[in-house]
Amino acid sequence: MLIFELSRPGRRAAAQAPLERAETPVLPERFRRTRRAPLPEVSEMDVVRHYTRLSQKNFSIDTQFYPLGSCTMKYNPRASNSLAMLPGFLRRHPHAPEAQSQGFMACMHELQEMLQEVTGMRQVSLTPMAGAQGEFAGVAMIRAYHRARGDTARTEILVPDAAHGTNPATATMCGYTVREIPTDASGDVDMEALKAAVGPATAGIMLTNPSTVGVFERRIREIAGLVHEAGGLLYYDGANLNAILGKVRPGDMGFDVIHMNLHKTFSTPHGGGGPGAGAVGVSERLRPFLPVPLVERREEGYRWVTEADLPQTIGRLSAFAGNAGVLLRAYVYMRLLGREGMPRVADYSTLNANYLMARLREQGFDVAFPDRRATHEFIVTLKRQAKEQGVTAMDVAKRLLDYGFHAPTTYFPLLVPECLLVEPTETESKETLDAFVEAMARILEEASSDTETVKTAPHTLSNRRFDEVRAAKALDVAWSADEAAAG
Amino acid sequence: MPFIPHTESDVREMLSAIGADAIETLFDEIPQALRVDGLKGLPPALSEMEVTRLMETRSAGDATALNFIGAGAYEHHVPAAVWQIATRGEFYSAYTPYQAEASQGTLQLIYEYQSMMAGLTGLPVSNASLYDGASALAEAALMAVRANRKNKSQRILMPASVHPAYRAVVRSIVSPQGIELVDLPFDAAAGRVDPAALEAEAPGEAAALVIPQPNFFGVLEEADALTDWAHGQGMQVIGVVNPVSLALLKAPGEWGGKGADIVVGEGQPLGAPLSSGGPYFGFMCCRKEHARQMPGRVVGRTTDADGRDGFVLTLQAREQHIRRSKATSNICTNQGLMVTAATIHMALLGPEGLERVAAASMAHTQNLVERLAACGCEPVFSGERFHEVAVRVGGDAERVAAAMAEEGVLAGYPLGRDYPELKDALLVCVTETKTGADLDRYVAALEKARAAS
Known part of the structure; x- marks a missing residue:
């Protein structure tokens, strides 16, 4: 049932709008709406029930184990939410004077400094509104750096074949062509291919470390040397920062610019698709190009750093100062963990991943890189099961939903066939991991004994598998009163 | 340990299943030369009670003023x-x-x-x-x-x-x-x-x-x-x-x-x-x-x-x-x-509610325009308006806005920041959230600011 189907002409949530209709200046007809906006007409309780019921059709961290690789679905502390929603924070207009914003600005300044410490970068800007916008900011800074030096011959960005899709898409948005670098048999960047690709056209390389295949890129210093020698810069995709907090820092690995996904590592909620926050950090040579605004601390108080202070900035990425409310949630999380808690995140996310990997191997699952340590995540490949039993990674993922577990990431990275990328995070207990192993083992058993059940899963949710081809071909993306009336 | 549920015996059993002697061993693929020993530059951990105290203090000083700034971010009632x-x-x-x-x-x-x-x-x-x-x-x-x-x-x-x-x-x-x-x-x-x-x-x-x-x-x-x-x-x-x-x-x-x-x-x-x-x-x-x-x-x-x-x-x-x-x-x-x-939000307001919010905002802005015209502050532009207006305040708008902020009124967005020819103008927004008494406060703060300059 759609909210529109609950609608009855004249029904209202009357407390939610002015009690009287105001007299407005009469606008000339050319400016006026011709027919009423087709919003639903429902009571307040209709709305509360409808959306509460819809929420109950979701899997979420608060209700299920959610081991999505590369997404870091850890517990989102409730305090982060309630403290970011204190009235003083919610009511602050983005153009409020600095003198009446010192509390908020203090939080932002301390967040910048804590992120600098965690990453080993020289300076952080909080304005990018998601990881992909952080990537854009990073590559745009690389471009601005080369151009400021009059070096316009660099037209390529190198990207490993295992990279997130946002990496090549970002390079294109920044006007670069993408050159893919293959991954070698042990999961590291193929050094011979890299050496052949690096040259005077190289603007930079985008790397994730630990990489998207769930292993630490061991030759990172060698890669950094190679790219820097050729005049290129190194971009760090911070999607997997959770695995290395307090162990090793991107700045120390030789990266010039990084983005962090605060909605992953620093536990702000994913919100069913966002909002995130994609803060960027840079080394000394990229500081002049950081996106504005930043917060600066002076003796008289905190102030905004704008275009006037940073004339070479790549500019603004949002109308105001980014996803402030998300940044406040990350700030609260970091203060709760502090210097003691932050390295434990890496410890226990790595422990959980290696434990889960060992247990799944023991049950007969194949992992993509059996000779390597897992970082905070690892890849199971169902290539053998797909060949022998006709059961795919998608089938196993869907069957897991019946057992009350959200599926791991499927079919990413693209280079490993029939893969599940599994990231348990540090906030899950051993009992939860053991229950997941048990479900996986039962599905493996069902793959032989009851193949059809696995191949047609899920069976216990509100819907079974969808016709996605139909969705794209007979495109229905909006309910319309006229079409509904026409039947 | 905040948000980490492991007991000591969990850790022992898990390491034994992995075949590692310590958690630290799991990081042995990271080159030793790159390792850092913790994050000593971070502040120490706080309990939820302590963070709550901190954030309440931080938020209490902000956003106490009556807000008439729009400029792309609008204050409306949220159910x-x-x-x-x-x-x-x-x-x-x-x-x-x-x-x-x-x-x-x-x-x-x-x-x-x-x-x-x-x-x-x-x-x-x-x-x-x-x-x-x-x-x-x-x-x-x-x-x-x-x-x-x-x-x-x-x-x-x-x-x-x-x-x-x-x-x-x-x-x-x-x-x-x-x-x-x-x-x-x-x-x-x-x-x-x-x-x-x-x-x-x-x-x-x-x-x-x-x-x-x-x-x-x-x-x-x-x-x-x-x-x-x-x-x-x-x-x-x-x-x-x-x-x-x-x-x-x-x-x-x-x-x-x-x-x-x-x-x-x-x-x-x-x-x-x-x-x-x-x-x-x-x-x-x-x-x-x-x-x-x-x-x-x-x-x-x-x-x-x-x-x-x-x-x-x-x-x-x-x-x-x-x-x-x-x-x-x-x-x-x-x-x-x-x-x-x-x-x-849209489901709660419905077509009638959204119209009332829009109409009240437009009407309140018009009320302020009339009140300000009576004090000699005229709109800059003659075109029809929705719920925001550029008004000449008869002097440097940054200074007027700063003086009004001292009185607890955020008077608007000084347009000279982006349009040098409009240094004497404020962009003011009045949504449905403002009452007649709020408009009185605006006018009083403006008159005080203009008298002082």
């Missing part, structure tokens, strides 16, 4: 139910709905959102959100250039009456791809673009014309005439609109003879608190024939293996996780939870 439901864990802590069968709540909600936005804008296809209004305009410019089959132009006509920060963001985002933004002046008396002057001011081909409605000054543009002119020149029309104003103003899908081609805007007035400028959300709607050029996620209705209706992410072949370097945009994470709030 209590909006955020109580949006922050239910099932919405708050869910991921992007890639596993459709386990995400029907979020997916149906987005479908309802898309339907509401399509209804408001009069354009049939909506995406599931972009980051904010400014970045949505940048995406619309990129989309218009992609969809431009009539000529090969990479130029976008951008009136100076578009929000200055939006113009700055568009510049940051589209310039690496060689797209040129052509400034269009506005008529200094009316405060809007003069359609009759376009021929002279915008010679040559362009991919699109941007039409802000209302524009940054709160003034209504001649959207019909501008749309027809642009279409006559073979350009696309990109509308930038305030969604609350659409309760009263003509839907962009009906502008001129053929309607706007792409419409974007800031979704914040639909249920997002001011919150220091974010998170908000950008919305985008377009004609059906442009659907496959859209950036961002789109939800479609389909059927399942039992023939039951349900919802999935669709047209994913446009997106970065499939198309990689050839995607329509690099966007992945969007502003999902803000869309959840906006959908609940």
